[in-house]
Amino acid sequence: MPDELQHLPLIHRILERERHTPGALLPILHAVQKGIGYVPDNAVPEIAHALNLSLAEVRGVISFYHDFRTTPPARHTLRLCQAESCRSRGAEALAAQVREQLGVDDHGTTADGSLSLRPVYCLGACACSPALELDGQVHARLTPERLRELVDGCFTEVTA
Structure with a gap:
């Protein structure tokens, strides 16, 4: 099955289950991302049709919320705190270091x-700044x- 079609059965099950929920768009988008790992482009017209929304409305919500991804997630996610406590303890220099090491900007993903x-802007570890979260830890x-x-x-x- 081509990549763009492999997720359609899951998307349709989610739509059938959630489409009549008040304010269904966000629960649907969250369920799609949870099930697939991201919101694929071919889900947008399916969701728009099921909820009688325009493609622009669905894409607008996806782009507005930073938690939604439109591409497969990286194997690892590094969240580097940039809040005041961490910044006062060198987070800006650490951010510059990691951007250089990875060759990506903030919100970027390595080519591989x-x-x-x-x-x-806060991981709740202010007492032991600077801090980061790598894959939830x-x-x-x-x-x-x-x-x-x-x-x-x-x-x-x-590579190992």
Whole structure:
């Protein structure tokens, strides 16, 4: 089955289950992303038709909320805190370091799909700044060396 069609059965099941829910668009988009890992382009017309919305309305909601992805997620997600406490303890320099190491900007993903960089504005680890979250695990009191090790670990497992 071509890639663009393989997700249609799941999308249709979600639409059938959620389409009559008040304010159904967000629950549908969340369910699609949870089930597929992102909201594929071919889901947009299906969702729009089921909810009697325009394509622009559906795409507008997807683009408005930063949590929705329109491409497959990277194998790893690094969320680097940029809030005041972390910034006062060197987060800006760490952000510059990781952007250079990865060759991506904020909200970017490495060309091989290994890692996505996402700035965030609080991880709740202010007492042990600077901090980042890698694949859901918080790492605090970061040093440039520890950051490099964590990032390198995301790539060595692929080649190992």
